[in-house]
Amino acid sequence: MPATDPSLSLHPPRWRSLQGRLQHDRLSLSWEGRTLIELRVLPGDIPQLQVLEVCHERAQHALWAACYWMFASDVQCQRLLWRQPASGGPGLAAALDSGLLLATEQPELLLCERALFWQLPQPWLGAAQCPAFPQLMLMSEGKRHPRRPGKPVGEVYRRFDTRLGAWVSLRTLDIDQDLARFNRWQNNPRVLAFWQEGGSLEQHQQYLAKLAADPHALTLIGCFDDEPFAYFEAYWAKEDRIAPFYPADDYDRGIHMLVGEEHQRGPHKVASWMSALVHYLFLDDPRTQRVVAEPRADNQRMIEYMQRQGFHCDKEFDFPHKRAALMVLGRERFFERCQLA
Template sequence: MPFDAATPTCAPRWRSLQADEGDCRLSLTLEGRPLISLRLVPGETLEAHLQQICPERPEQALWAACYWLLSRDPACQRLAWHLPQPIPQAVASGLLLPDQAPGRYLCERTLFWQLPQPWLGESLAGVYPQQMQLSNGKRHPRRAPKPRGEVYRRFDARLGAWVSLRTLEIGQDLERFNRWQNNPRVEQFWQEGGSLEQHREYLTKLEQDPHTLTLIGCFDDEPFAYFEAYWAKEDRIAPFYPADDYDRGIHMLVGEETHRGPHKVASWLSALVHYLFLDDPRTQRVVAEPRADNGKMIGYMHDQCFHCEKEFDFPHKRAALMILGRERFFERCKLV
């Protein structure tokens, strides 16, 4: 299973984490070097007793073991660690929580998946300071400068593939975007078919819009989808529900036929939502407004813990307001 052998602030590398495991033990090695060894005691909460750990990078070794144990069992909500010595960095980051019993620490799934590293990699710039402003009659926080390049990467154990997100580059992606938008299946819902120049104008407008981020979704670095992530407070959706300052919204388009299907949607939709919640910890909801008659997509969103708040009318379509809260996502979505 891939794991980052570099510092915690680097994006995951194309390297391999190997396991030797049984019902009551787990040993991890990274490129042939011992990383961590545990004695496991199954129960209502899996108890992990530390036996050996790499002294050069103890927090990463703990992270790797938590990742392995939580990924192999999506139903596992908590790990209990028994450590002979505290590891302050792991406690400071939220990876481990001190328990009442001396030497016992808890790793909570809902906290683990909110740690921004290594999923965000070098795109992480910290929380942008808040300053309220008015634009087009709407009061909202000033938005951070848009990132460029890859913003998210995670290995999906279910698919055995990397799922990643990068920003759209017009020079690199225009022809691909044009082909996708002119696909009759896509045009039925997006209604954005047109020429290369029309799409260049469309993407240039979004590139200059501080409230929208255009993204390309990739499996194993192969582009397959286009996403728009927007700040809901200054979007057209805002009048239709009580939008919070840091709510994010999404528009989604899968362009490559080979990457359609519910198993692929489960991977990329969870990755997209995961990225948006990690991008700013103040984001408490992700929303979407698919056409109300797009039953297949609405069903996929229900599978990823969205709920339909209501239906409403845009000028161009009858829409379903789909909402997913931060707490619900990290408690119920089966990230692996």
């Protein structure tokens, strides 16, 4: 937790701003000028939080905001202990039901785990959140896989990256709006060297229309502070060309990635958008246990970026058009080593 500046402004998604002020052992969080919660913070290997005052109308939000503030302020913090009054408190029952807080062997202490906190779908997914699509198996092109849900439209993920100091968000690609941008990015010599998808506007319109009609693929635009800078393809691995090369589970997701805007490149930017993309895919369906990718085996820079985010190289293999590295990131590993802030 920062000790040099007693005031810190954080921006949870879909809240205008969350103001936090830490003085000695007192933490006060307010939203839109109204106090949400005041806490006593007792430092230790596992920080302890004691509620002094809470807004009853927004009690559950207040508890969530305090956990968010603590975890976003210190990415090394893995657990929080909440000391509850003997009579309980507002918002605690809902927090326990949602998994935000966990009971312990000591009735007066509740636990918040970083690995669980970042798996809560709200508020990162916002209105895009839907219940897990029911499972019904079917066959397509000789492959047995679950029927996939309909594709979302619009923004699907938003989070304020406190280290980057910017909003990172994902929205679905709109062919009318994004075709010229996609065409420019794909014809960039740097991108062309790895994607090999250069072409005309007409060719790219056909390429994107084919993906739009493919139930196993989802095309996304990555944004920093609502400025489009990257194109991503997310796909269900079971129906993809990657499936014969490893034991794909029913809900594994795969990714293709390109950064189109030169001024949005760099390791710190990659860490932000790649963690956001993987976070979204794990939240989109809680049954997803792995995210995979198959960059060119000689794309050492991308492979190193992915390894920094927790991916490991399972093996190298040959597609008809390239020698690829199979990169794999498991759900448990991602959330246990979660560096989101």
